[in-house]
């Protein structure tokens with residue numbers, strides 16, 4: 001995978017495929033981006049597990065936090081990394097030690113380690129780096145346009161509302177179905 | 180494998196707009212409402228804390244306005260945009276986000292007269308000092324920079340018209356000084372010129388003009404190019420310091436390459452208040468759908484009118500960069516391959532009296548102080564917008580007693596020329 005630019009279809013398939021997400025480096029401080037992402041993904045229907053040794057046993061954004069990836073009690077589909085680029089190899093190593101293997105390792109805006117990405121991909125894990133899943137979800141669902149952000153997508157298909165609320169959209173936008 | 184990038188006219192029609200999720204409406208609805216209900220208490224808290232995207236109150240954001248924002252961001256090639264009540268409000272919010280009292284910025288002295296007033300007078304009372312530079316002498320921008328300079332401001336094509344700014348050269352000065360380059364792209368529109376491709380960090384529009392294009396709505400837009408590194412100098416605290424009004428959020432950390440547009444919204448528009456009416460946003464959006472078609476015709480008509488005037492015995496000279504031999508023609512060839520726009524000035528041999536006679540005798544041209552309408556517009560600055568200046572000041576501003584400004588419309592060009600011809604016969 002070329003990690004300079006990802007096709008929208010690659011990101012969309014990841015975000016509509018994964019159900020459980022571990023956020024490594026999730027902060028309990030509500031002003032931090034990692035807190036925002038934890039809360040936002042949970043509100044979009046993902047089962048989110050904050051991972052932060054300092055918060056183990058406590059709640060982060062209302063969700064039980066764990067000390068390590070290995071402590072998370074359910075299979076993890078995606079590991080989202082809020083750690084500096086030089087710490088990514090260690091997180092990848094911990095992720096690759098999980099059974100079952102996660103499907104995706106994702107590193108946040110500004111976080112990129114190509115060697116660690118190659119290790120993960122060699123083990124059959126998909127990698128996204130230097131992106132934010134909150135921004136990508138909002139971009140591909142159409143939510144981000146509410147804030148005047150250029151989603152770089154156009155579509156004549158109707159966006160799908162998510163759940164009960166009026167201000168949440170689904171990442172999936174099916175075309176007309178045949179009956 | 181990359182995603183296909185749609186062309187200009189496709190973006191002009193589609194970017195930002197989608198069928199309405201609740202009703203299926205295909206045209207963008209006018210969400211003429213002050214406020215939006217929250218899904219629940221938690222959702223309200225997340226919105227107020229900037230933790231999620233969504234609608235609260237139309238002073239801060241509105242779904243109709245948001246379509247306009249995303250569309251202009253897409254057309255200019257920026258990361259995000261903010262729509263506001265007027266072009267002047269756009270400038271106000273941009274400088275409010277960048278400057279604190281005692282700061283300076285460098286501006287081209289060839290600007291729309293209203294912007295010269297705003298910078299000289301209104302901004303002075305905030306303690307924001309303008310230093311003027313000459314777009315025909317790039318070194319004057321370098322000389323105007325001091326340790327207090329926080330930005331450079333120019334118009335791509337400068338009003339009253341004819342002047343084409345060498346953006347690549349001025350962008351190099353801005354990069355060397357480590358300050359953002361702000362470009363007012365009102366006269367060119369992104370159809371003719373996309374300043375971000377030549378180094379602009381922030382683009383602003385008076386959407387009142389060609390974007391709306393039909394002379395029916397005042398509006399403004401700020402586009403964030405996403406190119407400027409706000410952290411490098413630490414001199415832009417709105418972007419890099421924890422914001423007390425939002426529980427300590429650092430905007431550039433949270434919003435990355437669209438943090439400037441967010442800052443203009445949540446720290447500028449929210450607190451200073453120049454919100455755009457959703458109805459105006461709808462009219463401007465509808466205008467933008469035909470932007471490419473209109474601006475192409477505007478430019479073609481303007482070139483034909485400029486050629487006609489250049490050969491007319493009552494005319495002393497025409498300043499239109501589209502004419503070979505014009506002092507800005509070479510720059511126009513570099514930056515404006517599709518045309519040099521609709522707005523330009525020409526000089527009458529008969530001086531002040533001839534100017535007054537011309538605007539009194541046209542029948543198709545409207546005599547008024549605007550540009551960028553489907554209709555052809557004319558003004559004699561010396562007897563109107565610039566009348567309070569001395570003759571010397573008028574000449575320096577490009578508005579000498581013999582100068583007339585046109586904004587050439589998209590009527591049949593033969594009719595436009597015939598009207599000027601009959602009126603010139605009477606000067």
Ligand SMILES: Cc1ncc(COP(=O)(O)O)c(C=O)c1O
Pocket residue numbers: 265266267268291293294334338363365366384385386387388397398399550
């Ligand atoms: C180049 C330019 N910038 C800014 C403005 C100000 O825009 P508004 O009248 O929408 O406030 C104008 C208006 O004439 C203009 O021509």
